[in-house]
Amino acid sequence: MSEKQISLPLDEATAVALKAGQMVRLHGRLLTARDAAHKRLVTALQNDEPLPISLAGQVIYYVGPAPAPPGQVIGPAGPTTSGRMDPYTLPLLQAGVRGFIGKGYRAAEIKQALLQYRAVYMAAVGGAAALLARYITHSRVIAYDDLGTEAMRELVVADFPVIVVNDCAGGDAYAAGRAQYEREA
């Protein structure tokens, strides 16, 4: 199965070229954020307050990592369920976020918004958290330190494996996969 090598940050042309179901290896900078950080970011955007970091062109990985064992960059760092971040996603797309990594379904209006804003949603393999940490070469907290595991981190990744779930053309790997394998019991 051939894998596409992608350098981060993601520009619009690269995002648009990605297709649902494609296996991708990511290289470069990711930002992490999950429930609590999303709430803070969106509240700041809604109140016209400054953000702790620029979001334009960035890719957000929904993860709350385990503490790093001694001598390691980061602890196990698998994806958390993306759907919980759906209520916060539209303002982030408006702020220029180009991609999201997580796992699980996105709501219909979010899939629609990805088309409109030309952004992609990708999945990392849930449950492969220990292996995924091996592809993270640097990690530092860049915002909301008081949130502990939910703080925003800047990660640098090399060869980080993801699968494109929702692309900019309406393609959906979950729907397509299920349609291919659904059968009579």
Place this chain on the structure above:
Amino acid sequence: MREIPVSRVQTAVEEALAQSVSQLPADYLQALKAAQQQERSPVGQSILLMLQDNAAYAQAEGIPTCQDTGMAVLSLTVGQEVHFSGGALAEALHTAVRNAYHPLRKSVVADPIQRTNTGDNTPPIIHYLLVPGDQVQITVMMKGFGAELMSRLQMFPPSVGVAGVKQFVLETVEKAGPNACPPIIVGVGLGSSFDGVAALAKKALMRPLGQPNPQPHLAQLEAEWLAAINALGIGPQGFGGTVTALAVHIESYPTHIAALPVAVNLNCSAPRRATITL
């Protein structure tokens, strides 16, 4: 009367949790390997291989298989001849969890509304069952909440019948899809009351894979529902495939003439559990 110092319980629970965080149960790893050999989707196959690699790597390094080390669920079956000495048992259990979670992610908030992290992953959820005899059996589980969030319970009238129950189970798995990190294990509680049926579903998740329910009519439903779930085509991590669940376990209890309570508790592709006997 058999005396067991609570310190002994504390040590045993702490060690069981520490082991289960990085070492998935042998019965589960066997089932995962069999699933990988059966899975017909190429992406599904590669995901199942990755999960096996992850399990081996985590075990070798002594690190968690998944970052969500969850809430600790402790299920104690205590012989009524046992006397716990040297302190409060509940406190010893809390200390065991606090110690085991020291190097792990702290994923517990003190209040569901205010949501301040407790800082030490306590309190655990504890179930006690008193039985005859002088043995103590403790099953510890680190329950991640990805699959837990997709679990459901409904109090049905008896008229829905077994067909209605099956539909509820299948719908639960469908609605969960990739969110529960398939391949999943499906725990089904049938009967009892609102609180009881939920506990039955969680108890169902504590049973090792490869052991059907001893009642033939329930074992048959376990097999039938597993086949139906796998026919949904959701597949490993929801990308499509022929293996969506590794097992369906049913636990049942008598119930009221007016009700058919059903609870479906899902477990993800990283079932961290261990059983100790004292």
